[in-house]
Amino acid sequence: MSEFVAYFNGDWIPKSECKVHISDRGFALGDAIYEAERxxxxxxxxLDGHMDRLFRSLKYVRIDPSVTYEQMKSLCIESVDRNMxxxxxxxxxxxRQYVTRGSGSSVSETVPPVVYVGxxxxxxRRFSKMYDEGGHVIFARSRSYSPNSLDPKIKHLSRMNFALAELEAADVDxxxxxxxLDQDGNISEGVTFNFWIIKDGVIITPRDKNILQGVTRKTVIDLAKKLDIPVIEEDIQLYDAYTCDEAFITATSHSVLPISKLDGRPISEDIPGPVVRQLISGWSEMVGVDIVDQARRNA
Ligand SMILES: Cc1ncc(COP(=O)(O)O)c(C=O)c1O
Incomplete structure (x- = not known):
């Protein structure tokens, strides 16, 4: 078969045949949780880090995925094996794994969830040239959700503020x-990534109050410690970002990606800068893949 196969509600079927009902609450209301690995x-x-976050999100929003932690983990491994x-x-x-609350007419009606693993x-292609050139960050007008309304620690699919932020950023670049930014004007995170700056040799990233607890973020903190680079988690204002020495973003797909401009303002001539370069080579060594070379070859 020249198509990916996916686990969908108990069966392995061609990915193109995985379809949700119009009344599914994930589709109709964004009442769904997801997770993404590479x-x-x-x-x-x-995988454990991602499964932990997936099951924390499910527990918080009270969706029963109908599969256990261990079963979900096995399905992820099987999804790779079955698509070799x-x-x-x-x-x-x-x-990717998606779990929706299913097609209940109210949040408390007990119906089977929809479970996808693919x-x-x-x-x-989206980021390959950015390891050399650096990405451009635009600070959007739309704010991140406050933990008082929808806690950003949940990896959920109610993301209209992210869609608006993408449109606003694309209008500019x-x-x-x-x-x-968060509700207080501090930098929170990107639509699918965490944000970092470097100032005087110290890596600074927002505290995890107003952000998704990125699996890559945690690994970068551990990696920096191993490389003897100090890391602090604190509020970052636009002033701190505009005056930083280096900036980068992290996410599962691209790991560590240098940033060259913030709101159109160049950060430095040297992209990637010395600290980001250390992190990228440390990451490549850790995973046994030269991530820059791989991205360039698959541009
Ligand atoms: C809002 C948000 N922040 C941060 C991240 C980065 O998380 P991770 O490093 O686990 O991919 C993601 C990933 O999808 C995200 O959606």
């Missing part, structure tokens, strides 16, 4: 990466 050379990176007929050497897989290719 492989490096075919091995899923930190689609494997391309030098490429890698991006995994893979695709990592979308290198079509190739940009939108970052949202």
């Amino acid at each position: 492989t490096f050379d075919g091995k899923i990176f930190d 007929h689609m494997w391309k050497d030098g490429h890698d897989f991006a995994l 893979v695709d290719y990592v979308g290198f 079509p190739d940009s990466w939108p970052v949202l």
Whole structure:
């Protein structure tokens, strides 16, 4: 079969046949949780970290996924194994799991959830040239959700503020990466990534009060400690960002990606800067794949 196969409500079927009902609450209301991993050379990176976050999100929003933690973990591994007929050497897989609350007429009606576990290719094209050139961040007008309304620690699919932020950023720079401020005007995170600056050799990233607790973020904090680079988590204002020495973003797909401009303002001549370069090579060593070379080859 020249198509990906996916787990969908108990069966393995062609991905193109995975369809939700119009009354599914995930579709109708964004009442759904998801998780995303990737492989490096075919091995899923930190599956436990992703499963922990998936099951924390499900527990918080009280969706019973109908599969256990261990079963979900096995389904993820099986989704890679079952799609090896689609494997391309030098490429890698991006995994996704979606769990919706199903088609109940109210939030408390007990109906079966919709559970999807599938893979695709990592979308290198979106970011491959940015390891050399750096990405452009635009600070959007739309704010991130406050933890008082919808806690950003949940990896959910109620993301209209992110869609608006993407539109606002694209109005300014079509190739940009939108970052949202929190309700107090501090920098929170990007629409699918965490945000970092470096000042005087210290890596600074927002505290985890107003952001998704990125699996890549946690790994970068550990990696920086191993490399003897100090890391602090604190509020970052636009002033701190505009006057930083280096900036980067992190997410599962691209790991560590240098940023060259913030709201159109160049950060420095040297992209990637010395600290980001150390992180990228440390990451490549850790996963056994040269992530810059891989992205360039799959541009
Ligand atoms: C809002 C948001 N922040 C941060 C991240 C980065 O998280 P991770 O490093 O686990 O991919 C994501 C990933 O999808 C995200 O959606």
